Structures are given as C-alpha cells and as structure tokens.
Amino acid sequence: MRKLRFLHLAGNPGLRGPLLNLPADKEVSSSGNLLPMRRILAENSTGDDSRDPASVADPSASPPATEKSRRRRPLVIWIVGFVVGGLAGVISGVVFSALFRLLVNCLRGRYHHRGGPSIFSPLIKPEDLDVLSKGDALEGMELIGRGGCGEVYRTTFTDGKIVAVKKIAKMRLDDGTAAPELSEEDSKILDRRMRQIKSEINTVGYVRHRNLLPLLAHVPRSECHLLVYEFMKNGTLDDALKGFAAGHREFDWPARRRVAAGIAAGLEYLHMQHSPRIIHRDLKPANILLDDEMEARIADFGLAKSVADAHTHVTASNVAGTVGFIAPEYHQTLKFTDKCDIYSFGVILGVMVMGRMPSDEFFQSTDELCLVNWLRNAVRDGRGAEAIDERLKGEGYEEEMALVLKVACLCTVNDPRERPNSKDVRCMLAQIALLTLPSPSPSPSPSPPPPLPSA
Incomplete structure (x- = not known):
C-alpha cells in the first residue's frame, strides 16, 4: 500500500461497506510514516468498464504552465531586444549618413540660391565671383580660345590666381524672351549645350x-x-601634337609617356574608383589639358554620364562624340559602357605614337581608310616600326613605342568584352616603361691575368 498511487474500484457493483476511516490525503504505514495518498473512487453508472486507469492524468506528471512561461520569457525578451536594437541602429545610421552628406554638400556649395553662383573649390572666394557677376566682367579679359560651346577667357583674381572662364550663351534670357541674335537652329544647339552644362556641373563639379x-x-x-576652371598654360594635347608637327614645340616621347599614364590613371578613377561610375563619352586630344608639369588633365565632361553600379550600360538617344574616336558598338547600338572610353583612349595612344589624327589624309589613301584598321594590320604584319612617327625615332624609345602600339590595338578591338579595363591599361603602360628603361652602361671587365710561364 505504500507505493499505491491510484485505486480504481469501478466495475464492482457488489462492493459494499464504508470507506476506511483515514484522512482524505494520508495513509499510515506500518512504520508510522504518513505518505501522500491519492484515491480515485469512480464507477461508471452505465456499467461501462472501458476506461483505462492509465488515462487518468497525474497532476505531478508535467510542470505547471507558469513554470514554462517563466522559462520562455527571457528568450522572448532577448529576441525582441535584438530586433529593436538592430532596427534602431539601422535607422540611426541612415539618419546620420543623410545629415553628414547634407553638411558636406552645404560646405561644398551644392545647395545654394538658385540664381546665385556655386563654388566647388575652397580656392575660390565669394568676392572673386562678384566680379564675374557684373555685366562688363568679360570686357577686360584675354580671349584665349573659341570653340563650339563658346569663348574661353583668361583672367587673374585679386589674390593672383589665374583661372580660365568659359562663357556659354543661354538660349533664352531670364525674362523668358528668346535671344534676338539666335536662329531656331542655334537655339536648339544651345539648348543641348545647356544640358551639357548641367551634366558637367553634376559630375566634375564634385569629383x-x-x-x-x-x-x-x-x-x-x-x-x-560662366564656368570657372584652373588655367592650364600648356594648352591641350591636340595643341602639343600640332605644335610639335609644325616644329615650334618640343614634345618628345618621355613627355608623351607621362601624358598617356595620366590619362589612364584618370580613367581608372572614373571607371573603377568613383561611385557611381562616370563615362566621359568624348575622349580626344582636344579634351586633354596639360598643366605646368605636363601632367594630363581630362576635361570637358559635357557629354559624361553617371552609370549605377548595378547597370552594365546606358542607352543614349543619339550618338555623341567625335568621329574617329567613337567605339563601333556605340555607333551601332547606341549603348555605351566604360569600354567605349577605352576604345577612345586606344585611338589617342595611336595618335601619340604615329603623329597622325584619324582624319589625316594619309588614311584616306589606304585600303583600310581609318587609323584603327591600318594600325591593326601594321602590327599584325610586323610593320609596327613603320607606324612610329619619324620625328620620334633616334632617341632609343622605338621598342617602347612599338609595345604601346600593341596596347592601342588591344584597346580598339571590335569586341568590347575583349578590351582591357582602365586599370589593366594603366598597369601595362607602367610595365612597358619599366621594361624599356635604359640600362646602365656596363663597367669594363678586368683584363684576364697573364698566363703562368712554362717550366
């Protein structure tokens, strides 16, 4: 009876007599110990004896529900805290990033009064631009160039800084009236140039x-x-090539090598280091400026386009660029990628080594009719030395220039997928320069010792 936990007396209709006179929840053993006692005295009134004693639940078989709740509560609190903390961190990061970008743009002058000037460099002071805002500001400036976009002037600010100012006429005046001296065709052209101005401001203004x-x-x-730039006293790469061809300017191969390396480094930044990527779309010698140290500066971003990292190409409504430097796939499909700039750079490399522009009459008299095809056939047939400008020969750089022509051919292959990227081009040019460095003259070897006299 000590280990008796359940007592089932159902199915005994003849059972008679009173219950034992014991406490309701205790039983006295022979040793005198009180043990917990549980009795189940149930009888089915219908006489059905199908109920199993094991089916009666034991209250001590499972822990109470409150104990389970206490065990689960720390886990729920931890999960909720983790989710709330993560969301709070993400929201705080986004807000902080937005405020930081707003502060940087305000310091750069990006957010300014719509009708006022915009400053993109700490080198320019507001009082310098006050002079340019006057109506007669350009009258005392030196005109240094005139092109399709307008005139370029040279001026000196009060602190002695020399800058170049590009003037681009508007299609309409601020009061909404059309400029009287412009025809309808000129107005369309200027309207397109205004879009180019906005593109240039939105790209190179913050790069x-x-x-x-x-x-x-x-x-x-x-x-x-009025667009204000740094003044480049050495002009453009096109000016340097023409001046060398005319015989009144020095532009040897080491200087050209430096220019080529600078262009490649600039393209690598635009294509691979800046986010979003920037495609120039009009790379040519006239858009490469040379600073005081003959370092290349890529300029004229009027046709440049920003490409999101998730996009492989951008589709244009029409072809933009300069004939002879436009990639064939862009001309055929109106889709341009950074490999279009690589093609243009390959043409520039060929121009710098050959001393001939794509529009040179020399190519019109050949079977290939263009610089790229003629150069490709010459390098393939082992006639690369014939392509080198005669005025550059005799200085010991013929081997290096022949290797650069091969790089130009790699950059101008018809399939854009086979062209190297800007980083590969820069590395190849750097390796070529190292491989072709003049080796030091060998020191004279000592004369061999005289033979020993014979015995």
Whole structure:
C-alpha cells in the first residue's frame, strides 16, 4: 500500500461497506510514516468498464504552465531586444549618413540660391565671383580660345590666381524672351549645350583627382553661364601634337609617356574608383589639358554620364562624340559602357605614337581608310616600326613605342568584352616603361691575368 498511487474500484457493483476511516490525503504505514495518498473512487453508472486507469492524468506528471512561461520569457525578451536594437541602429545610421552628406554638400556649395553662383573649390572666394557677376566682367579679359560651346577667357583674381572662364550663351534670357541674335537652329544647339552644362556641373563639379580638370565655380548670368576652371598654360594635347608637327614645340616621347599614364590613371578613377561610375563619352586630344608639369588633365565632361553600379550600360538617344574616336558598338547600338572610353583612349595612344589624327589624309589613301584598321594590320604584319612617327625615332624609345602600339590595338578591338579595363591599361603602360628603361652602361671587365710561364 505504500507505493499505491491510484485505486480504481469501478466495475464492482457488489462492493459494499464504508470507506476506511483515514484522512482524505494520508495513509499510515506500518512504520508510522504518513505518505501522500491519492484515491480515485469512480464507477461508471452505465456499467461501462472501458476506461483505462492509465488515462487518468497525474497532476505531478508535467510542470505547471507558469513554470514554462517563466522559462520562455527571457528568450522572448532577448529576441525582441535584438530586433529593436538592430532596427534602431539601422535607422540611426541612415539618419546620420543623410545629415553628414547634407553638411558636406552645404560646405561644398551644392545647395545654394538658385540664381546665385556655386563654388566647388575652397580656392575660390565669394568676392572673386562678384566680379564675374557684373555685366562688363568679360570686357577686360584675354580671349584665349573659341570653340563650339563658346569663348574661353583668361583672367587673374585679386589674390593672383589665374583661372580660365568659359562663357556659354543661354538660349533664352531670364525674362523668358528668346535671344534676338539666335536662329531656331542655334537655339536648339544651345539648348543641348545647356544640358551639357548641367551634366558637367553634376559630375566634375564634385569629383577631385590629380588627372581631372576640376570645375571651380559656376556663375549664372542673365545672358550666359560662366564656368570657372584652373588655367592650364600648356594648352591641350591636340595643341602639343600640332605644335610639335609644325616644329615650334618640343614634345618628345618621355613627355608623351607621362601624358598617356595620366590619362589612364584618370580613367581608372572614373571607371573603377568613383561611385557611381562616370563615362566621359568624348575622349580626344582636344579634351586633354596639360598643366605646368605636363601632367594630363581630362576635361570637358559635357557629354559624361553617371552609370549605377548595378547597370552594365546606358542607352543614349543619339550618338555623341567625335568621329574617329567613337567605339563601333556605340555607333551601332547606341549603348555605351566604360569600354567605349577605352576604345577612345586606344585611338589617342595611336595618335601619340604615329603623329597622325584619324582624319589625316594619309588614311584616306589606304585600303583600310581609318587609323584603327591600318594600325591593326601594321602590327599584325610586323610593320609596327613603320607606324612610329619619324620625328620620334633616334632617341632609343622605338621598342617602347612599338609595345604601346600593341596596347592601342588591344584597346580598339571590335569586341568590347575583349578590351582591357582602365586599370589593366594603366598597369601595362607602367610595365612597358619599366621594361624599356635604359640600362646602365656596363663597367669594363678586368683584363684576364697573364698566363703562368712554362717550366
């Protein structure tokens, strides 16, 4: 009876007599110990004896529900705290990033009064731009160039800083009236140029690199826009090539090698280091400026486009660029990628070694009719030395220039997938320069000792 836990007396209709006179929940053993006692005295009134004693639940068989709740509560609190903390951290990071970007843009002058000037460099002071805002500001400036986009002037600020100011006429005046001297066709052209101005401001205005020409400031006026740049006294790569061909300017191969390396470094930054990527779309010698140290500066970002990292290409509505430097796939499909800039750079390499532009009459008299095809056939047939400019020969750089022509051919293959990227091009040019460095002259070897006299 000590280990008796359940007592089932159902199914005994003849059982008679009173219950034992014991406490309701205790039983006295022979040793005198009180033990817990549980009795189940149930009888089915219908006489059904199918109920199993094991089916009666034991209250001590499972822990109470409150104990389970106490065990689960720390886990729930931990999960909720982790989720709430993570969300709070993400929201705080986004808010902090937005505030930091807003502060940086305000310091750069990106958010400014719509009708006022914009400053993109700490080198420019507001009082310098006050002079450009006057109506007669350009009258005392030196005109140094004129192109399709407008005139370029040279001026000196009060602190002695020399800058170049590009003037681009508006299609309409600020009061909404059309400029009287412009025809309808000219108005369309200027309207397109205004879009190019916005593209240039939105790209190079906020990009800084050693081999890119920075936009220092933008001054909107009622009749024109003024873009302020650093002044490059050595002009453009096109000017240097033409001056060398005319015989009144020095531009030897070491200087050209330096320019080529600078262009490659600038393209690597635009294509691979800046986010989003920037495609220039109009790379040519006229858009490569040379600073005081003959370092290349990529300029004129009027046709440049920003490409999101998730996109492989951008589709244009029409072809933009310069004939002879446009990649064939861009001309055929209107889809341009960074490999289109690589193609243009390959043409520039060929121009710098050959001393001939794609529009040179020499190529019109050949079977290939263009610089790229002629150069490709010459290198394939082992006639690369014939392509080198005669005025560059005789200085000991023929081998290096022949290797650069091979790089130019790699950059201008028809399939853009087979062209190297800008980083590969820069590395190849650097390796070529190292391989072709003049080796030091060998020191004279000592004369062998005289033979021993014979015995």
